[in-house]
Amino acid sequence: MAKEKTEAQLAGGYVVKKLTVNGVPRRVIGKPEVTLLTVLREQLKMTGTKRGCNCGQCGVCNVILNGKVVRACITRWKSVPEFSQITTIEGVGTPENLHALQWAMIVCGAIQCGFCTPGFIMCGKALLDENKNPTREEVRDWFGKNWMACRCTGYKQIVDAVMKAAAILRGEEKIEELAKMYKPGDKVWNSSYPRPSAVYKATGLWDFGDDDRLKLPEEFLFAYPYALEGVRHAKVNKINISEAEKCEGVVKVCTYKDVKGTNRLRGQVGCDSAVTDGWERRIMVEEGDKIRQWGDIVAVVVADTEEHARAAAQKVKVDYEPLPELINVREAIKEDAVSVFDDCPGIDGMPNAWNKRCFTKGEDPHDIITNAAHKIDDEFYSSRQPHMVLEADCGYAYYDDEGRVTIHSKSCAIYFAIVKLARAIGLPPSKIRIIENNMGASFGYKTTVTNEQYLALALMTTGRPVYMRVDMKEHNQRTPKRSPSLMHIRAGADAKGKLVGVEGTCWIDHGPCSESANDLTNKSGQFFFSPYAYDDMRVTAYTIWTNHRWSSAFRAYGSPQIYWGVETAMDMLAYECGIDPFDFREQNLLEWAPFTDNPRGQFPSGYAPEVFPLPEMMKKARPVYEEMKKKAKELSTPEKKYGVGVSVSIYNANDDGADESGSNIELLKDGSVMIYNTWEDHGQGADMGTVGTAHEALRPLNLSPEQIKLYMNDTARCPNSGAAAASRSQTMTGNAIVDSCNKLLDAMRKPDGTYRTYDEMIAEGIPTFYEGKWQAKIQRKDGSVESCCGNDKDSGKGIPFAFHMFAVNLALVSVDMKTFKAHCEQFVLCGDVGVINNYLVVDGQQYGGVAQGIGLALTEDFLDESKYHNFVTMGFPYIKDITDDLTLIHSEVPRPLGPFGASGTGEMPLSGPHAAVGNAIYAACGARVKTIPAIPSRIKEALEEMKK
The missing domain is CATH 3.90.1170.50 (Aldehyde oxidase/xanthine dehydrogenase, a/b hammerhead)
Structure with a gap:
């Protein structure tokens, strides 16, 4: 039989094997060179095992083969031993009978988009089958050894889940039925209720696009x-x-x-x-x-x-x-540069500059900065983040x-x-x-x-x-990437360390497409030294054509670029003044007051934010910062030096300028409701966002979460809620949800204050379907509201945003003085996103955003398509690249016009962490890296520059 099988393989024939798959005996036929993943997905239709990188770098295809974790995408059918025992996610548990690890992943908030979830569960299960009492570091080592990748979570919650599952398997904790986690009368808003999709993602039943392909009619x-x-x-x-x-x-x-x-x-x-x-x-x-x-x-x-x-x-x-190819923005802005578009006239002598945005405040600060007691004048560059x-x-x-x-x-x-x-x-x-x-x-x-x-x-x-x-x-x-930005920044402070003026020029490499670039370019001015008070400012931003990757939105669109320049400059200026970087920022915060007309309390666009929690957030962060500095001093040796960096960042939570959203509701015959909207879900938790908001708005009806049904993201059935971008969905679509719910409640309410049933509504001829709408607006001093508007092209003045999010970022970083490799050892994010709808969702967004910020700071880039096309070469941050010592400190200042006081959350945690990491490198070893990622060669170069 073995000889016949070998001959069949050599002849290109099929190989039949007897296996046990998820406990079921099977006879499976496959071509020798196809992968186990292809056999499982396309032949056995077990689509819980996902196809990701297809080259063994992400682990989404993990299965357990004869007790060992294998990546099915690189395991050939010919190498699968006959009589093998194979376990896929479909064989681990069901929605009605979850495995301990599946349950723990759900309740720990370890599931976001869910694409990597089956792979992590299979990998984690294999570990727990061997070791029911692992340490956190053993779990991290295990996932690292098995090339497990997650781009959403930041990994911490996944490790939490494995530890909780281990405790369950040891008999120290018990699984609680998910349905019983909600008790009648409980609030879902401001809780940790699991998102509705999590159970299906944990069991491999959540079909993604490539899973659908295998279930489409054959004529496709x-x-x-x-x-x-x-x-x-x-x-x-x-x-x-x-x-x-x-x-x-x-x-x-x-x-x-x-x-x-x-x-x-x-x-x-x-x-x-x-x-x-x-x-x-x-x-x-x-x-x-x-x-x-x-x-x-x-x-x-x-x-x-x-x-x-x-x-x-x-x-x-x-x-x-x-x-000739233009793949560097410095080359593209030269007067003799070849034109990417021959018919584009260019701006200000730059042949590939096609857009110019100016922001002004007070007087021209050039001479003020030149004559300041302390000043910095330098250039910074942010990467093309994939x-x-x-x-x-x-x-x-x-x-x-x-x-x-x-x-x-x-x-x-x-x-x-x-x-x-x-x-x-x-x-x-x-x-x-x-x-x-x-x-x-x-x-x-x-x-x-x-x-x-x-x-x-x-x-x-x-x-x-x-x-x-x-x-x-x-x-x-x-696919598009984050736009790099070249920034020239000047800033000055007086003898006491007070900012007196700031100015900058930014050149944004947007590739050969204009695709939403105006909003991106605006961010260079909208968030230029935005947390801080100063009288005089000028910033000019240009958008540049190049032949490199075209650019589109990436989480925190536009702000990681400008905060890399601004928060590095603030750090440099603090050292120039001889003031601790934390103190320097704290003493220069906006002089904010509600509805203030004071320019020193306003953003560069000339308006004041709806709230300003940063002073209190700095107070909360202060003892943590001091403890981290003490720790860095104790840990530092000549061979490995430690330092602490800080950054402050602000981001918007609605779309730039005029913004609106819609959401509809329908009362159903059984007393439940259906919500219709296009709050698109790319892993951030639109299902839970909708359920939590609607449940709070409909509390008079005493509905359970399961009675709020969702029909989402189909333009034939749902109203236009706008893009799930700019962290706008919780504020904009959330307010539209509340509006629709209020309209339904008003229609259902009887004169005595009780509520009509569906049958009573029909009998009285009262509609059961209502449309909700919301438009971005700000509140004025007299209590009136005013719609948001865009920025003037010459001065930058306007009211682009109704809602904002705030962050104080603290990073403890080590630098190996032999290899010059930096590693973030601890990160603390003190954030304010208003009143939190769901803690599992918000925590997941913040952990994940911080992880992406650490990656942006240290490893991630996209230089050359011929080489930078896989996760390893692009610098994907795997679990060992991200510290397990991540801490979130929540500040929940209610937003006056936010739904139940909420703001957004998704993009705030990626606005500033990379700058904190870069500043920590300087605090550790004196290397001022001005181009990210801060790879070892750049740290070494910065140290050599310092010696000069």
């Missing part, structure tokens, strides 16, 4: 978008698809000639400071035009299978002329029963996607429907369209339903 085709690898800038003369069209299984090869609309996706339309009309981003590269970045699509091949589509794509021939989600771009499209082009994708801005697509593909918005798939994270990149346009094109040209997925390498190379 596969569409593959083809780009020339390695070409960033070139003139395209001819696209030849004749050979590709002849390939096996090919139904259609689409080019720009097949696009029925303008072939232009909506960009920075309506930006009065720009010299572009915003329609420069194409769906498909056109003959006679340019490729302007690696990943520009020249053809979409539609075939019966993925293998056939990919093979045919290699037959597409493109005749092109290479052009999102590094674990689920690659995927989606599918078909015509629905009303003839609409219906696209299922990872979009977290589904109505915005329709607006971007309509003219480009040649359809009215009413003929396009977007439905959000369950999403394996986004962190903002899916506020734009990345694959939706190609799905629409493939569907419209073939008339056949289509599915599309790129592999992780392609995903990393082609």
Whole structure:
């Protein structure tokens, strides 16, 4: 039998094996070279095991094979021993009978998007099968050894869950039924009630886009978008698809000639400071035009299978002329730089500068700073941070029963996607429907369209339903990244250490697309020294074309760039003044008062925030800071030095300028309610956000959480709630939810104060469906409200934001003086996001944001698509890269206009932690790193510079 099997393998034949899978005997047939992951997912349809990186770097595909954790994506079928015992997530527990680790993951808040959850549970279970009493460090070592990656949580809660599960398995704790965690009359708002989706994510039943693919009707085709690898800038003369069209299984090869609309996706339309009309981003590269970045699509091949589509794509021939590449913003702004867009006139002598934003306060500070007792004048650079989600771009499209082009994708801005697509593909918005798939994270990149346009094109040209997925390498190379920013900052302080003036110039590398760049560029001014008081300011920000990766939203959009420059500058100025960096910040905080007209109490845009909790937050952080400094001094040795850094940051919690949201409610026959909105969920907890807000608003009805049903994220059924971006959903959609709930309660309320039933409503002819709306506004001194508005292009004055979030970041960092490697040993975030809806959700957002901030500071970058296309080369922060010593200190100052006092939370924790880490490196060893990430070579270089 062994000989026959070997011969079959050599002949390319199939191999049959008897196995036990999740306790069930099976006879499974597979090709020798396919992976165990393919056998499990595509043959056995066990989609709880996820396909992520597909190269063994993320662990989402973990299963237990003969008692050992294996990564199914790199385990070949031929290497799986016959008679093996295989356990997948489907064999661990069910929603009605959870394993201890599944239950612990839910109640510890260790589940966010859920894409990595099955892999962590399988890996953690294997550890607990061997060791029911592990230490936290043993758990972390185990996950590190098995290459477990999570981009959402920050890892701390996952380790918490393993420790709690171990205690349950030892008999020290008990599993409580999730349904019994809520008792009639309990508040869900301001509690730690588990999010509704968590139980399905923990059991592998939460289907993501690629899971859906295996359950679609068989007539779905596969569409593959083809780009020339390695070409960033070139003139395209001819696209030849004749050979590709002849390939096996090919139904259609689409080019720009097949696009029925303008072939232009909506960009920075309506930006009065720009010299572009915003329609420069194409769906498909056109003959006679340019490729302007690696990943520009020249053809979409539609075939019966993925293998056939990919093979045919290699037959597409493109005749092109290479052009000089601009991949560095410093080169792009030189007077003699080649133009990325030949018809862009440029601004202020920079050929690739297409947008300019100015913010002013008081007098021109240039001479004031020059003559100040203490001053700094320096340059800073923030990196092109990659999102590094674990689920690659995927989606599918078909015509629905009303003839609409219906696209299922990872979009977290589904109505915005329709607006971007309509003219480009040649359809009215009413003929396009977007439905959000369950999403394996986004962190903002899916506020734009990345694959939706190609799905629409493939569907419209073939008339056949289509599915599309790129592999992780392609995903990393082609999807947008955080914009780098080059910043020149000057700041001055008087002899007592009071700021007297600040000024700056920022050059933002946005790639070759205008895509929402005006909001990003505005952030350079809106948050320029925003926590602090000063009379005089000037800042000018330019948006620059380059041939590097195009940019879109990334968590804390725009603020990590400016806070890297500003908070590093504040640290440098503190040392120049001879004042402790914490003290220096505290004494320079805004001179805020409610509704103040004092310019020293206002942001650069000329308005005061709705609250200003930073003084009290600094008081809370003070003893922690002092204890961390003491610890650093005790730990420091000549071989390894420790230091503590601080930063202060503020971020908005609604969209820039005019912002509004909608949410609807319907009373159902059984007395429950259905909430309809498009609060898109990319892991941050939209389901719990909606349930918690609605439950609080409907408390007079005494509903249980399960009686609040959700119909979300389908443009055919739900109102426009706006994008799940700018940390706006809890404030904007939350207020819309409250508005709809109040309208329903008013309709149900009887004269005696009791409430009508559904049957009574119908009998009296009272509607059971109500629309809720909310528009961003601020409160004035006289109690009146005023709608938010954008920033003036010349002065920066305006009221862009109604809600804000605040943070004091403290980092304890070690620097190995032999290797020059820095490591964050402890991090404390003192944050204020208003009254908290759900602690598990908010804590998860804050731990995860801090982890991404540590990664931004020390490891994460995206320099060269040919090398920086996998998690290791891009600097993904694995569990051992993130400290387990993470502490959150909550300040919950109620927001006057927030739903039940809430603000947002998602982006505050990534606004400033990287600056605290950078400042801690200086405190440890004297190396002032001004370009992130602070990799060992940069720390070494900074130390050598210091010696000079």
